[in-house]
Amino acid sequence: MDSLFLVNLGSPPLLFFFLGAAAALVRSDLEIPAPVAKFLSLYLLFAIGFKGGVALSGGALDGRDWAGLIAALGLACAVPLYGFLLLRRRLGAADAAALAATYGSISAVTFVTATSYLDSNDIDWGGHLVAAMALMESPAIIIGILLYRLYGEKQRDGEEGAIDWRELGRESCLNGSVFLIVGSMVIGWVTGARGMTALSPFVGDLFTGMLCLFLLDMGIVAARRLRDLRRGNMGLPPGTGVGFLFGFAILFPLFNAAVAGTLGWLLALPEGDALLLTVLGASASYIAVPAALRLALPEANPSLYLPMSLAVTFPFNLLVGIPLYHQIIRSLVAA
Amino acid sequence: MKPCKRIEIVIEQPLARRLAERLDELGAPGYTLIPNASGRGDRGLRRGDEVTDTFTNCMFVVACDDDAAVARIVEGVRSLIARSGGVCLVSDALWVRH
Numbered sequence: 001m002d003s004l005f006l007v008n009l010g011s012p013p014l015l016f017f018f019l020g021a022a023a024a025l026v027r028s029d030l031e032i033p034a035p036v037a038k039f040l041s042l043y044l045l046f047a048i049g050f051k052g053g054v055a056l057s058g059g060a061l062d063g064r065d066w067a068g069l070i071a072a073l074g075l076a077c078a079v080p081l082y083g084f085l086l087l088r089r090r091l092g093a094a095d096a097a098a099l100a101a102t103y104g105s106i107s108a109v110t111f112v113t114a115t116s117y118l119d120s121n122d123i124d125w126g127g128h129l130v131a132a133m134a135l136m137e138s139p140a141i142i143i144g145i146l147l148y149r150l151y152g153e154k155q156r157d158g159e160e161g162a163i164d165w166r167e168l169g170r171e172s173c174l175n176g177s178v179f180l181i182v183g184s185m186v187i188g189w190v191t192g193a194r195g196m197t198a199l200s201p202f203v204g205d206l207f208t209g210m211l212c213l214f215l216l217d218m219g220i221v222a223a224r225r226l227r228d229l230r231r232g233n234m235g236l237p238p239g240t241g242v243g244f245l246f247g248f249a250i251l252f253p254l255f256n257a258a259v260a261g262t263l264g265w266l267l268a269l270p271e272g273d274a275l276l277l278t279v280l281g282a283s284a285s286y287i288a289v290p291a292a293l294r295l296a297l298p299e300a301n302p303s304l305y306l307p308m309s310l311a312v313t314f315p316f317n318l319l320v321g322i323p324l325y326h327q328i329i330r331s332l333v334a335a
Numbered sequence: 336m337k338p339c340k341r342i343e344i345v346i347e348q349p350l351a352r353r354l355a356e357r358l359d360e361l362g363a364p365g366y367t368l369i370p371n372a373s374g375r376g377d378r379g380l381r382r383g384d385e386v387t388d389t390f391t392n393c394m395f396v397v398a399c400d401d402d403a404a405v406a407r408i409v410e411g412v413r414s415l416i417a418r419s420g421g422v423c424l425v426s427d428a429l430w431v432r433h
Contacts, residue, residue: 298419301378302347
């Protein structure tokens, strides 16, 4: 594990994440302007969607690829269910549903970082995993809301707090990030190698540099949230200790990674695909889900679910998770 | 200058569209939306530094000289911010009509 861990630790994206975190910790005035950060996140979704689409155009999916896609969808449905049952013992229905949705969905940037890690280690991965990522964004949001509807305060249609299903469908399935990933993937699939040649410098050569800049911003924001958490500035629900928050934000993704990794092993997925499926299972959303939840479930406190996914789970997966999952998968494949 | 009520509402940026629609339904004569507000409240520090705008607030300012409409707006906004968190302030003001 040491070598994989060190290779990951020495990669430019991770080092820029640390640089951002260091800037926030030493109170440097380094700042990525919000519109630039939004542009970078759009660029990453566009580039990864397009590259995935181009890879898909290279040949039809085989049975194992389809099995991987079905496993990804199954994970996206199962994680929020058992996550909610676990969290409901400790939290109110709204916060439990929001956290379950956050951890049932995925982090596109963690996925992108994992693809960059695989590329830098010359390990192939299938373009259909980008489709798996897009498939896993939305179900958890809908399941989380359904769970809240089932276990939370009951509202009749038309009352304040009743769920607007049309808006929920739009926010969960057509939110900007899902729309861009799927749209770019379709364009990549339609244009294939010709499209790749046309966009190659933009989605290829520039990709790692853009990822580094985005992770620099993520490092700044994540370190600020950690500091806010430590100082009690996050307005957490009563009775929710920081210890619980940290414990859940690390142990739950590890458990999900074990489930996803086992699925990948049972399906005999190639090393790169198995790692990406595991990373998808272990990651938690901090872009698509929070945005959708603020509209669909405003009762849930974002001070709980956003810092957990952004300031704890995301850095953990970047720093420890990706090389750890890779080492375990590599051992399983070798066995 | 005409006496009126100045209604200021601080709410999370993702809910701005919903509040704007609600204000129209409640008969607000108009509103001004000030984006990218930050600060601190019950739900912690809002730095306005995330790509999702989840931790970014915005502020609506409404000037209204119809007492019945003011009461409707306050009740309508109260039910919205009771779910999502937020602040609604009502104060006396003078409206420079032109």
